[in-house]
Amino acid sequence: MSRRLRLAAEWLALLLAYAALTGSAHPGNLALGALVAAGVLALRPPLPQAPLRRGPAAAALAALRFAARLAADIVRCGIQVTALVVHPRMPIRPGILAVRSGCRTPAGLALSAHAITVTPGELVVEIGRDGTFYVHCLDVEASARAAEADQARRCALLEGPGGGGEDAR
Template identity: 45%
Template sequence: MHYLTFMIPVWLLYMLLTGNWAINNIITGLVLAGLVALLVRPVKRPFTWHRLPDALLASGIYLLRLLWDLLLSGLQVARIVLTPSLPIKPGIVAIPSECESDLGVALSAHAITLTPGEMVVEIDDEGIMYTHMLDASNPDEHVEAAQRTRRDLLSRIFV
């Protein structure tokens, strides 16, 4: 039953994004929503109304934070590309996700990979995300603060 509660919003989102309410598109959307549910394997969680405002607020903050990180990283990458003499040190950095759910780890890795100049190349069984960074010369304070913010927001959204 909890698969249906996951599939219906995914299907509705698909229908709203395509804007095509023909029967073949409705069936295609249902099949795709079912496949997404099988891939994601949603965990049944009790729903409480009193937690909804905090989860919505955390979702908004997470989205704004993601957009801000995208903007700043895009500017940093543009600066590196336009000024090739800048001393950069590309490398792979291990970032502990510290998220409690697989969905939290996946969304955290997605946010990192969306950011220009960074890409998660592997996630191990303990949730350590191995991330290639265009400039890994001083990753400790930036990575720790950014991951702590992501983890806190995702735990408010998905707990």
């Protein structure tokens, strides 16, 4: 996608977000939204462009699967942490676990960290220079058994076949 086309798509997305947030399709409001969107694009620092590693259809399908898993994790997470908090003895075994990210791109690293943090009982505290996640777990023994395999699955979904290989530096 050319730079101009990408900017136009981003501008349109910002304008639509503005229209949805203000809830008005009045021409004056849309004109103001167009100006605000252009201002945001002008002031925003340049974002790194990661090459698309698969076709648009496969990428959209993977994004949908990732979003569905994320939504399910958010619901499970809310319920599980609630059950722990209201339990009279609060059966937690906290600890911090080092988990190799295996991501090859900064976007994969960031989205993996986000997905781990919405996973029930897990929270990314720090990301090491070698791409290692330091994850705080409410049940460190249970998380230690599944963390590496879960991260490899997450990375493969985000970065396509071969994801989960050499770390992003």
